[in-house]
Amino acid sequence: MVLKNKFLIFSFVLFAGLGSLQAQTNHSYWQQHADYKMEVVMNVENYQYTGTQTLVYTNNSPDDLNRVYFHMYFNAFQPGSEMDIRLQNIQDPDGRMFVEGQSRIANLNPDEIGYLRASSLTQDGEDVSFSLEGTVLEVQLVKPIPAGGKSTFDMKFEGQVPLQIRRSGRNNSEGVALSMSQWYPKLAEYDFEGWHADPYISREFHGVWADFDVKLTLDKNYIVGGSGYLQNPQEIGHGYEAHGSKVKKPRGKTLTWHFKAPMVHDFMWAADPEYIHDSLKMENGPTLHFFYKNKPELLENWKNLQPKTAEAMNFFNENIGKYPYDQYSVIQGGDGGMEYAMATLITGERKFESLVGVTIHEMAHSWFQHVLATNELKHEWMDEGFTQFISSLCMNEVMKQEKDNPFESAYNSYYSLAQSGKEQPQATHADRYKINAAYGISAYNKGSIFLSQLGYVIGQDKLMETLRSYYDNYKFKHPIPNDVKRTAEKVSGIELGWYLTDWTETTNTIDYGIKEVQAESNKTKIILERKGLMPMPIDLLLVYEDGTRETFYTPLRIMRGQKDNPYPNIERTILPDWPWAYPTFEFVIDKPINTIKAVVIDPSQLMADINLENNIWQASE
Numbered sequence: 258m259v260l261k262n263k264f265l266i267f268s269f270v271l272f273a274g275l276g277s278l279q280a281q282t283n284h285s286y287w288q289q290h291a292d293y294k295m296e297v298v299m300n301v302e303n304y305q306y307t308g309t310q311t312l313v314y315t316n317n318s319p320d321d322l323n324r325v326y327f328h329m330y331f332n333a334f335q336p337g338s339e340m341d342i343r344l345q346n347i348q349d350p351d352g353r354m355f356v357e358g359q360s361r362i363a364n365l366n367p368d369e370i371g372y373l374r375a376s377s378l379t380q381d382g383e384d385v386s387f388s389l390e391g392t393v394l395e396v397q398l399v400k401p402i403p404a405g406g407k408s409t410f411d412m413k414f415e416g417q418v419p420l421q422i423r424r425s426g427r428n429n430s431e432g433v434a435l436s437m438s439q440w441y442p443k444l445a446e447y448d449f450e451g452w453h454a455d456p457y458i459s460r461e462f463h464g465v466w467a468d469f470d471v472k473l474t475l476d477k478n479y480i481v482g483g484s485g486y487l488q489n490p491q492e493i494g495h496g497y498e499a500h501g502s503k504v505k506k507p508r509g510k511t512l513t514w515h516f517k518a519p520m521v522h523d524f525m526w527a528a529d530p531e532y533i534h535d536s537l538k539m540e541n542g543p544t545l546h547f548f549y550k551n552k553p554e555l556l557e558n559w560k561n562l563q564p565k566t567a568e569a570m571n572f573f574n575e576n577i578g579k580y581p582y583d584q585y586s587v588i589q590g591g592d593g594g595m596e597y598a599m600a601t602l603i604t605g606e607r608k609f610e611s612l613v614g615v616t617i618h619e620m621a622h623s624w625f626q627h628v629l630a631t632n633e634l635k636h637e638w639m640d641e642g643f644t645q646f647i648s649s650l651c652m653n654e655v656m657k658q659e660k661d662n663p664f665e666s667a668y669n670s671y672y673s674l675a676q677s678g679k680e681q682p683q684a685t686h687a688d689r690y691k692i693n694a695a696y697g698i699s700a701y702n703k704g705s706i707f708l709s710q711l712g713y714v715i716g717q718d719k720l721m722e723t724l725r726s727y728y729d730n731y732k733f734k735h736p737i738p739n740d741v742k743r744t745a746e747k748v749s750g751i752e753l754g755w756y757l758t759d760w761t762e763t764t765n766t767i768d769y770g771i772k773e774v775q776a777e778s779n780k781t782k783i784i785l786e787r788k789g790l791m792p793m794p795i796d797l798l799l800v801y802e803d804g805t806r807e808t809f810y811t812p813l814r815i816m817r818g819q820k821d822n823p824y825p826n827i828e829r830t831i832l833p834d835w836p837w838a839y840p841t842f843e844f845v846i847d848k849p850i851n852t853i854k855a856v857v858i859d860p861s862q863l864m865a866d867i868n869l870e871n872n873i874w875q876a877s878e
């Protein structure tokens with residue numbers, strides 16, 4: 258049952274401004290740094306490419322390193338890879354990768370598979386031994402890289418772009434030639450949590466903060482978009498040249514595109530000979546680039562997408578913090594949508610609302626993944642969930658959806674998972690969910706609820722302050738769940754250990770109910786009960802027969818604090834704390850029972866109570 262709208266007094270307040278909070282970094286926090294210089298030549302006939310990579314690795318850890326790892330993601334797209342085998346064994350395989358009962362990877366021919374191999378590798382000029390284990394290149398160093406030291410790796414590599422299966426690849430379903438994500442030898446991160454040399458099975462993002470300098474040579478008719486700023490626009494043209502300027506026709510068959518991307522942890526590019534390239538310089542914001550196929554049915558939507566993308570950029574700048582790069586590109590390619598540094602790849606043959614929706618979601622990842630670089634394999638809910646939270650708010654505004662509760666569908670999805678018996682804790686490694694659906698709902702919907710429900714616990718204005726403070730303090734780092742919790746605690750003055758633990762590390766559920774509303778001479782006793790294991794503070798709305806309303810609030814004792822009145826226009830009484838172990842909580846109000854029309858637990862419906870039926874008491878007619 259869903260509560261009737263008249264009791265929904267949900268209101269979302271987006272506050273500006275927040276004093277400075279000190280960075281809340283762990284004492285032993287560190288992250289590495291890399292400088293990549295790559296030169297790559299792509300053959301657009303057979304989709305094979307060769308490259309050189311010079312990588313200067315700075316060891317900021319307190320440890321001497323005697324090995325390093327590189328991700329060689331394209332090897333996942335080969336029959337028998339871990340990605341392929343997982344696809345064949347999971348109960349609900351991804352429909353983009355598994356068609357008519359068969360793994361698309363298993364059916365790839367040798368000229369359609371992906372591969373990425375190192376043909377030589379040196380450390381500071383000396384050969385090192387390395388071995389390729391699936392998607393990870395294991396490298397034994399010639400000499401350790403001391404704590405605080407640097408080493409330079411020179412690698413020659415060769416690759417083949419797979420037929421597009423998932424995220425990256427060639428010749429996707431919409432005919433985009435090259436979607437080049439996960440394409441280069443990518444150093445695995447060694448951070449305060451240790452090595453992260455995960456194989457590429459379903460998800461891939463965790464990387465070293467780096468500066469990239471990339472030269473791509475390919476057929477001169479191809480138009481390239483992606484991470485990084487183009488350094489030679491007047492040689493390239495293709496819409497990058499200064500407005501109104503002339504570009505010399507290249508003599509040879511190829512062009513060499515030179516990109517630089519500072520402080521990113523990934524580098525993606527896409528190319529197609531039929532791209533239209535539009536750009537839009539925002540006032541006080543980055544230049545937005547759009548790349549889409551020159552097909553008549555796409556033009557109108559992709560033109561109309563451009564001002565919406567600018568509006569969304571402004572929304573995120575205001576509500577999270579300033580986008581730190583001067584460029585963002587929306588590129589047709591890949592499958593569905595996927596976020597990358599300074600850019601996204603999305604499929605483009607969509608209805609307008611869907612096109613805006615996917616763009617906004619992926620762009621929100623610029624904050625929740627590409628600047629706040631959580632490890633999406635370990636803390637997938639901080640990546641997908643926070644992105645879904647902020648993009649739900651953004652869509653509501655940019656597309657004028659006027660939803661009372663823009664998170665409603667997230668709650669409904671979570672409720673169905675919680676009741677299915679298939680839920681696993683959010684702390685599960687992203688590759689280790691038993692079924693994809695449990696990963697999806699847990700990461701996206703339950704992750705989004707982590708924040709919307711946190712707003713219920715600490716107050717909506719404090720929630721938005723938490724996001725801005727979190728961004729300020731953890732941008733260009735690898736935040737972990739405790740960092741969000743500590744930020745919210747500092748902003749709100751409320752202790753939140755119980756919230757983080759129960760919500761993200763267990764499958765405990767929330768179920769509070771109104772047990773009894775009973776007359777006590779001229780007064781009324783209200784008895785609430787806790788039926789679920791997860792504790793929550795309770796907002797209680799009373800609606801009287803004369804139409805007036807009043808709220809009561811019982812914080813949890815373990816919160817050691819309380820939120821501001823979420824409904825300033827309604828008088829609120831703060832009751833004593835509810836100590837969690839007590840299954841019931843009762844209090845008496847100074848009014849006769851026949852004056853009460855209804856009693857409602859959490860009129861905002863932001864508390865994820867899996868049984869809403871016992872959340873409302875109504876006087877019988």
Ligand SMILES: [Zn+2]
Binds near residue numbers: 641
């Ligand atoms: Zn996402």
